[in-house]
Amino acid sequence: MTMQADRDTTAGPSGRSADRAALERAVGRLRALQHPDGWWKGELETNVTMEAEDLLMREFLGIRGARETEWTARWIRGRQRPDGSWATFHGGPADLSTTVEAYLALRLAGDAPEAPHLVRAREVVHSLGGVERSRVFTRIWLALVGLWPWDRLPAVPVEQILLPDRFPLSVYDFACWARQTIVPIAVLFALRPAVPLGLTIDELYAAHPGTSGTSAPDGAGSAASEPAPRRPARTLFERGLGGALRAFDTHHPGRLRRLALRRAETWIVERQEADGSWGGIQPPWVYSLMALHALGRPVDDPVMRLGLEGWERFTVEEPGPDGPVRRLEAxxxxxxxxxxxxxxxxxxxxxxxxxxxxxxxxxxxxxxxxxxxxxxxxxxxxxxxxxxxxxxxxxxxxxxxxxxxxxxxxxxxxxxxxxxxxxxxxxxxxxxxxxxxxxxxxxNTSTLPAALPFCDFGAVxxxxxxxxxxxxxxxxxxxxxxxxxxxxxxxxxxxxxQEPDGSWFGRWGANHVYGTGAALPALIAVGVRRYEQPIRRGVAWLEEAQNADGGWGEDLRSYRDESQRGRGASTASQTAWALLGLLAAGDSGSSAVRRGIRWLVEHQLADGGWDEPQYTGTGFPGDFYINYHLYRLVFPVSALARYLRSGS
The missing domain is CATH 1.50.10.20 (Glycosyltransferase)
Incomplete structure (x- = not known):
């Protein structure tokens, strides 16, 4: 295949004029979105566990108010799909844990279990195995509000904080986002606090699929039998490690635990950022606030106050079809x-x-x-x-x-x-x-953290x-x-x-389109020739992944299902990523590039941007996804500009 053989002969002066006009509109949109201080910030959209956990955290801290509860519940209801479920990304499959947390938040907000939307949600939960099959992190939230026994969760000994920095399974064996989350969770495991909600979710348990939700056998949900873990231990080593941690947690020396709790508290406080956050991300932030509160710090403590004030800056409030809504950025x-x-x-x-x-x-x-x-x-x-x-x-x-x-x-x-x-x-x-x-x-590549029983969600x-x-x-x-x-x-x-099919995996963007769109320009820039096999294989993969409409898209299911690589509805950001790869490889005159450019031009909105409800950002492959609202603008600007500069 040569570039000349693939050249799109339909593109004339009128086409280039339209391409240039599209670029000018997009640059104008960027200009309009800039903050006076010089920065840009698109909203970072995730899923309703952010809002559900916000309400649960506020209940735990004793600061939940009627206004934020009503506005947040309205947002959660509005994100429910017709089948009754909630998902982790736009158009994604029903997610058990997300649906359980959303359901609990709405119960906390006063919705009756007999309400039609909760009946539909409950049916989804049952079809997916009941709350017993939810992830460990969801069951931690249930334990914090008295709906799951702490002793039926995988052990997270707080004494881990005492291990030397380079010792196996020290907190520094974990990724930064994981270590900042695990330390406060370990504090909570050690203290085992529980703030009763005055309600139960018996109706979500597969073992007791009742609908009254008015009683909880044994005082902690109705899970009378041990649940099947979401990610069962795969090896004898993992099972042994889990048992050893459980035994240590049960028979720990009291003096050592008190030392570990003091060290953990200091560690957490030392890592609070100037804006009150921990790492600027939701998981360590909310768990750190609750851990410090469980350790005895009131909500007006300076560290707590700074954390809660900063949390408000991550809150988005706006009108909704049924009244004002409130949501959180992760x-x-x-x-x-x-x-x-x-x-x-x-x-x-x-x-x-x-x-x-x-x-x-x-x-x-x-x-x-x-x-x-x-x-x-x-x-x-x-x-x-x-x-x-x-x-x-x-x-x-x-x-x-x-x-x-x-x-x-x-x-x-x-x-x-x-x-x-x-x-x-x-x-x-x-x-x-x-x-x-x-x-x-x-x-940061140790395999030990992933072997721990509580690590069933997200990259660690x-x-x-x-x-x-x-x-x-x-x-x-x-x-x-x-x-x-x-x-x-x-x-x-x-x-x-490079993958056998010619693509590259995208860790922080969805997925092989992102990885390939990044790898090709880098390799060309560092001296790999455009005609060399790795480049041509990457180009061939992108061309094969192009949709019939001229754009590119890749559904997030590709992180779990290889057959979905490069497959999905066309999006502006992913189309731009593919174009950036092809343009770097010298294929600016190809039919694939011209069709991709035409897709961008034809799908541009009047304000210069693009519509993109799909999630194309990745937090944790397979578990947590992001819709970066500025991706749909910045990457098309680069693609259009580089195409026009190529002179094709």
Whole structure:
């Protein structure tokens, strides 16, 4: 196949004029969305467990009010699907744990179990095996409100906090998001608090599928038999490890536990960010607040107060069809969004002398990280630098954000900022031994954490990934470091990571379209020839994945079902990712590229953006997904601009 043979001969001057007009509208939309301080932040949409757990946390802390309960319940009801379920992503399958948590939140809000919408939800729960089959984290929430016995959960000994940093199964064997969550959960396991709700959810248990919900045998739900675990122990080692943890938790030395609780409290408090959050993300935030409260801190304690005030800034309130609604963002992405916006604007020809760009450059420069965080455990001699994901999570800068910030500053001609060099040095210091890069930590690849019985939800370690490594390799190449040993090792890592079908796995975006759209530009930038086999195989995979309408899409089911790779309804962000890969590979004149560009132009909204209800961001592959509301704009801008610049 040659580029000439695949050239789309239908595109004429009128087509290029339409393409240019679409780009101008999209840039105008970006200009309109910029905050006066210089940053961009699209909403980060997840699923209703955020809102359900918010109400449960407020009940636990004794601060739940009528207004937030009513508005939040209205939002949860509005997200229920016709079959009675709630899902983890738009158009996804019914999710048992999400449905259980939503149901419980609505019961807490006063909805009767006989209400039609709860009857439908209950039928879904029963069809999926009952609350007994829900994930461990859902059953932890049930235990916190007296609806599940603590002693029927996998043990999480708080003494883990006392293990040396480099010791197997220390908290630093876990990814940063996991360790920040596990430490406060371990405190809660040790103290076993329970705040009764004055209701039960007996009707959700498969063993007792009643509908009254008025009594709870044994005082803790109606689970009379041991539940089948969501992820049963796969090996004798895992079963033995779970039993050993249970035995230790039952027979721990009292003095050691008191020491561990004090150490855990200090550890948690030391990791609170300036905005009151923990890591800027929902799981460690809510568990830390509850753990500190269980340890005796009142809600007006300075640490608690700062945490609750910060939590309010993650709240979105707006009118709804049946009245005002309230929802929560699991995290916020201003640094990431602003970096991507700068890349896009640089692609579109804007430079640092444009006032919009200048404001963004200045804001990003002020967000550089100058303090050491948990990453220093594995890299004790590395100087701080780089950028984080959010406004204030300074203790957890990440490699991906840093690479994109440097790329963005480079694109607009602002790579001379002093922080750029420090950021590159920090990223180089975070390279793993195998040549790849992970998001937050180096060498965070132990297999032990995944063997623990309570780790049944989400990734718990942070190994190198193709998308992060690709962004770093591209950044190194574009800043004149493409022939360094680090860049060559990253290139070789990417070549080894290519899948047999020619694609690359996307850890932080959905999924192989994201990974392939990142890997191809990186490999080309670092010197892999466009005609070489890895590039042509990646191009062939993208071309085969193109939809009949000209766009690209990949449903999140592909994380669990390989047959779904590259399959799904076309979206603006995924179409742009595929186009960026094909354009980098020199296929700008191909029919596939022109059809993809035409899809973007024809689906653009009047305001210059694109509609995208699908989730194309990934928190935990297979478990937790994100709709980044700015993805649908920044990536199409880059794709349109690079296409127009190609002259095809």
């Amino acid at each position: 995290c916020q992405s201003p640094v990431w969004d602003t970096a991507l916006a700068l890349v896009a604007l640089g692609d579109a020809g804007l430079a640092k002398d444009d006032p919009m760009v200048a404001r963004a450059v200045d804001w990003l420069a002020g967000e550089e990280i100058a303090v050491r965080g948990d990453w220093a455990v594995r890299r004790p001699d590395l100087a701080p630098g780089g950028w984080a994901f959010e406004f204030d999570n300074d203790l957890y800068p990440d490699v991906d954000d840093t690479a994109e910030v440097v790329l963005g500053l480079h694109r607009v001609g602002a790579a001379d900022r002093p922080g750029v060099g420090r950021g590159i040095d920090w990223v180089l210091g975070m390279q793993c031994r195998d040549g790849g890069w992970a998001a937050f930590d180096a060498e 370690t942070d190994p190198p990934s193709a998308d992060v490594t690709a962004h770093v390799v591209e950044m190194l190449a574009l800043t004149g470091r493409g022939h360094t040993a680090a860049a060559c090792a990253g290139r070789d890592w990417l070549l080894r990571a």
